[in-house]
Structures are given as structure tokens and as C-alpha cells.
Amino acid sequence: MIEAMEPPAGAAGARIPGPRQAAEPVLELRDTAVRVGGRTLWSGVNLTVGTGEFIAVLGPNGVGKSSLVRAVLGAMPVAAGEVRVLGARPGRTGDRIGYLPQRRSFDASMRIRGIDVVRLGLDGDRWGVPLPLPGPHRRAARERVAQVIELVGATAYAHRAVGECSGGEQQRLLIAQALVRRPRLLLLDEPLDSLDLSHQGGVAALIGRICHQEGVAVVMVAHDVNPILHHLDRVVYLAEGGSATGTPQDVINSETLTGLYDTPVEVLRASDGRLVVVGRPDSSVGGHDAG
Numbered sequence: 001m002i003e004a005m006e007p008p009a010g011a012a013g014a015r016i017p018g019p020r021q022a023a024e025p026v027l028e029l030r031d032t033a034v035r036v037g038g039r040t041l042w043s044g045v046n047l048t049v050g051t052g053e054f055i056a057v058l059g060p061n062g063v064g065k066s067s068l069v070r071a072v073l074g075a076m077p078v079a080a081g082e083v084r085v086l087g088a089r090p091g092r093t094g095d096r097i098g099y100l101p102q103r104r105s106f107d108a109s110m111r112i113r114g115i116d117v118v119r120l121g122l123d124g125d126r127w128g129v130p131l132p133l134p135g136p137h138r139r140a141a142r143e144r145v146a147q148v149i150e151l152v153g154a155t156a157y158a159h160r161a162v163g164e165c166s167g168g169e170q171q172r173l174l175i176a177q178a179l180v181r182r183p184r185l186l187l188l189d190e191p192l193d194s195l196d197l198s199h200q201g202g203v204a205a206l207i208g209r210i211c212h213q214e215g216v217a218v219v220m221v222a223h224d225v226n227p228i229l230h231h232l233d234r235v236v237y238l239a240e241g242g243s244a245t246g247t248p249q250d251v252i253n254s255e256t257l258t259g260l261y262d263t264p265v266e267v268l269r270a271s272d273g274r275l276v277v278v279g280r281p282d283s284s285v286g287g288h289d290a291g
């Protein structure tokens, strides 16, 4: 709600976490499992995410990566273990979570402006004609929208119709929308999907900056880990029935993935630093299987 909005932060929008914020995990999963239709998608997932950490959720198609995000949102129950978001049960943290669902894009005929898309992050959950806000709140809302638009580098096109913006530009505006209420946790479901390589790199760098400079914890489902590899703190790798959590080096290696899949898997590093998994169909690392 705009009424509950904090006053705009400093020019860069940076927030310095207080001692309590820094100590309290933003997100905790303790020995969690998710089951759909009587089938366990994954189990034994343990994860603690602190302020300003960047975590990727990886794994093959259909393994349950989006389901993990839905469990954190409180939109899907966990079958075992516990999820805590900012010390509370999922679904109880309101606007302290920003969420960008999978595959969102705008039709070319969409006339709404980028700045209005971002503004919807503040008051889009209200029906009807917007209530006139008192002057200071109106000003604070306008300033906050301008601030996040600048943060994501969208100032140049924010007044254009969003349908005319490129996929990468639309994605930046949607990230701004998810950030406008100053969430402590940002959940992104494959935000790089359908972007070309140069846009993937730009949006990945933006997310890394939001995380490490703005102190927002990010949990991101990724189809290909390579564009975000250098920005990540840790990964959760889901495989049918099991999971592994740790730094990218600890998890994305031949030994760990061979153990997870229970079949020989080789992780190769290309000369440009990209990781490629050989021996197992897997879209999360490298995007190609050479085996």
C-alpha cells in the first residue's frame, strides 16, 4: 500500500540493513519437500538466504523449480519440512516479496506506458479508479517509480508504449515493477528466457547489482546458469528425488551431478568460462548436452 510506503531512500536508493535485518535470514527452507498428484518432485532441500544474496534454482525441465518459488510465495504447500520467509510462514509477508512470474511479455498492441507498468507494482492490486493520494504520498510514489526506473536503466523508454519496447526493455520494466515496493526478497522465474545473449548479459548484471548493491535477496529460477554464473552466491540444484545446495563450484561439478543423477555426468568448462554438462539431458547448465 502506498500509505505504508517508507520515505524514499537516498539518491541511489541503497538501504543499509540494520543489525537485526542482517542477522535474520530472509528465507529459510528446512528439509523441505514438494509433492504434486502423489508424486514427490524434490525433497531434502535446505537453504538459508541472507540479505543481498543471489541464489539460482537449477535443474532439468519439469523437476519443480517453479514449484519451489510457489512454495516460498505460499501458493503451494510443502509436503515436508518448513519454509520461513522473513521469520514468518509463506504468504504472510505481503509486499516484502517481489515476484516476476515465468514468461511474461506484452502484446505489440499494448498502449500502456512503461512507467504505468511500474506504477502498477504500487497500486495494481486495487480495483477501480485510483483514490486521490494526499500530496506527500503522491510525490513519494512518483519519486519511487522514477527511482526504480532509473535503477533498472529504463528512463529512456519508460514513457513509450510498453508493447513497442523490446523483450529486454520489457523485462527491465517488469523487474522495476517487482522492486517498487522495496521488497527484501525478489523471486524471479526464468527472467532471461527468450532474451538474446547480449540482453541476457545486461539483465543478469542488473539483477546482480540489485542484489549486491541494493541489499535485496534474489532467488532466481534459471534455464541456463552461464549468464549469471559470475554474479551468484549459491545454487540449489534440483534433480528427480534429490537436491544439492552450495556455491556454483561445489554443486556444478562432475562428482556432485553424477551423485545426484546416479549416472555418469561430466561438467566441462569451455575456454570462455561457460559450463557444459555432458552425459545427461539438462537445460540448466550450458543449455546443451553434448552426450
Ligand SMILES: Nc1ncnc2c1ncn2[C@@H]1O[C@H](COP(=O)(O)OP(=O)(O)OP(=O)(O)O)[C@@H](O)[C@H]1O
Residues within 6 Å of the ligand: 036, 037, 041, 059, 060, 061, 062, 063, 064, 065, 066, 067, 068
Ligand atoms: N498444481 C499442480 N498440480 C499438478 N501438477 C503440477 C502442479 N504444479 C506443477 N505440477 C507438475 O509438477 C512438475 C514440476 O513443475 P514446475 O513448473 O515446478 O517445474 P519446472 O522445473 O519449473 O519446469 P520448467 O523448467 O519446464 O519450467 C511438472 O510435471 C508439472 O506439470
